[in-house]
Amino acid sequence: MGKPLTLGWFVNYMPTGWNRPFHGGQPAAWQDGQFYVDMARTLDRAGIDFIMLEDSSVVPENYGGDMTAEFMATVKSPKHDPLPLAAAIAQATDRLGIVTTMSTSLYPPERLARLQASLDELSNGRAGWNIVTSFEDLAAQNVGLEKLWEHDERYARAHEYLDVVTSAWQGAVDHDGRFNQVVSPGSPMPVQDRPVLCQAGGSKAGMDFAAEWADLIVSVPVGVEAMKAYRDGIRSRIAESGGDPDRCRVLYMVTPILGETDEEAQAKRARMYSDATDNYLRRIVQLSNISEIDFSKFDEDEPVPEDATTNGAQSILDTFKRLTKDSSLREVLGNSGESTSLDLCGSPATVADQMEAAMEEVGGDGFLLFHGGGGIITRRYLDEVLDGLVPELESRGLFERPVRGGGPVAASGTFRGRLTGA
Numbered sequence: 415m416g417k418p419l420t421l422g423w424f425v426n427y428m429p430t431g432w433n434r435p436f437h438g439g440q441p442a443a444w445q446d447g448q449f450y451v452d453m454a455r456t457l458d459r460a461g462i463d464f465i466m467l468e469d470s471s472v473v474p475e476n477y478g479g480d481m482t483a484e485f486m487a488t489v490k491s492p493k494h495d496p497l498p499l500a501a502a503i504a505q506a507t508d509r510l511g512i513v514t515t516m517s518t519s520l521y522p523p524e525r526l527a528r529l530q531a532s533l534d535e536l537s538n539g540r541a542g543w544n545i546v547t548s549f550e551d552l553a554a555q556n557v558g559l560e561k562l563w564e565h566d567e568r569y570a571r572a573h574e575y576l577d578v579v580t581s582a583w584q585g586a587v588d589h590d591g592r593f594n595q596v597v598s599p600g601s602p603m604p605v606q607d608r609p610v611l612c613q614a615g616g617s618k619a620g621m622d623f624a625a626e627w628a629d630l631i632v633s634v635p636v637g638v639e640a641m642k643a644y645r646d647g648i649r650s651r652i653a654e655s656g657g658d659p660d661r662c663r664v665l666y667m668v669t670p671i672l673g674e675t676d677e678e679a680q681a682k683r684a685r686m687y688s689d690a691t692d693n694y695l696r697r698i699v700q701l702s703n704i705s706e707i708d709f710s711k712f713d714e715d716e717p718v719p720e721d722a723t724t725n726g727a728q729s730i731l732d733t734f735k736r737l738t739k740d741s742s743l744r745e746v747l748g749n750s751g752e753s754t755s756l757d758l759c760g761s762p763a764t765v766a767d768q769m770e771a772a773m774e775e776v777g778g779d780g781f782l783l784f785h786g787g788g789g790i791i792t793r794r795y796l797d798e799v800l801d802g803l804v805p806e807l808e809s810r811g812l813f814e815r816p817v818r819g820g821g822p823v824a825a826s827g828t829f830r831g832r833l834t835g836a
């Protein structure tokens with residue numbers, strides 16, 4: 415497999431431990447950001463490569479046509495802007511990469527170039543940008559547009575957008591496309607040539623974009639075969655355009671469920687994802703948000719009707735017609751967890767075995783840890799992963815934490831240096 419795994423942690427600046435035991439009193443106190451700053455310190459101490467702060471700027475109304483279900487399930491809201499939090503995290507940590515999400519459809523390029531350059535300076539070269547194109551028309555309406563551009567057109571615009579901001583970081587103003595040139599960037603150049611570029615394209619246009627621009631890709635193909643096909647797809651695109659496929663690392667989203675024994679972990683998993691918890695509501699609201707389909711319109715105790723149609727994501731509707739054919743939406747969603755690449759559950763040793771086997775098959779490059787959509791992260795879960803699973807990966811040589819004063823991964827240096835081993 416070559417290089418050690420890259421490990422990141424994906425999180426949103428939202429209420430923590432919502433409706434969960436072991437919430438640590440945080441559901442009421444999340445807004446001061448202290449939980450996330452503490453979390454970043456803990457990740458830094460454990461040697462995790464980066465924290466990635468998700469963002470979207472709307473309160474979705476997809477499920478049920480208003481905000482009620484969204485606020486009950488806290489899938490995407492309430493949420494604060496990740497950029498100020500990233501600045502606080504930069505001051506509290508030494509080595510952790512800090513990836514913030516900003517949309518090419520919503521930010522003027524000159525604002526983005528300057529904000530990312532400032533974060534890179536504040537963190538001494540540890541900034542990364544999760545490049546998204548957004549998918550909610552409500553977000554477009556926040557900036558005075560009626561709706562977003564079509565999917566592939568958003569990526570066509572994003573290519574030009576990247577030309578503009580990367581030129582600005584090099585001090586050049588040689589662009590004459592549909593965006594304004596950044597004539598006077600207003601802040602010094604970033605510490606790194608450019609912040610680490612991170613992307614999550616899953617479609618053809620998205621993968622083309624990611625292969626052209628990204629240093630780091632975060633993805634959720636489900637199962638080892640799909641993971642391998644996705645990584646191969648990215649690497650062959652890079653090679654075809656004359657690049658070195660190793661210049662980009664592909665990570666897979668996972669939510670390991672850990673226990674002292676496999677049985678304990680399995681019992682925990684069954685409890686977490688049972689109908690007795692708010693799991694079902696969270697899952698169906700989450701699905702409505704990604705697909706822009708109002709799943710409340712269907713009888714949730716029946717299969718999705720064959721003649722149901724949508725102006726949203728037809729492919730998701732078709733998938734759920736197929737999955738619920740002999741059961742119901744409630745059954746299919748109620749007893750399953752996050753949409754992740756691997757179903758990881760067991761003792762730290764068992765989960766490390768599963769991760770190792772998958773990486774051997776796929777070829778690399780690491781994982782994006784994530785404890786559920788929508789603010790259900792707890793300190794207890796962090797400890798299980800960082801003090802249980804990560805040392806297990808380390809003892810097998812799959813992961814190397816930076817050592818002060820040198821070692822396999824230098825304790826100082828830029829985020830890009832850390833990813834490339836330079």
Ligand SMILES: Cc1cc2nc3c(=O)[nH]c(=O)nc-3n(C[C@H](O)[C@H](O)[C@H](O)COP(=O)(O)O)c2cc1C
Nearest residue numbers: 468469470515546548614615616617620632633634
């Ligand atoms: C791990 C991961 C994190 C993502 N984070 C965000 C985010 O913070 N904000 C956002 O608007 N979209 C986010 N997305 C959506 C992606 O940017 C992208 O739109 C999605 O993966 C679908 O791919 P496509 O655009 O090629 O169709 C994320 C996707 C993944 C897999």
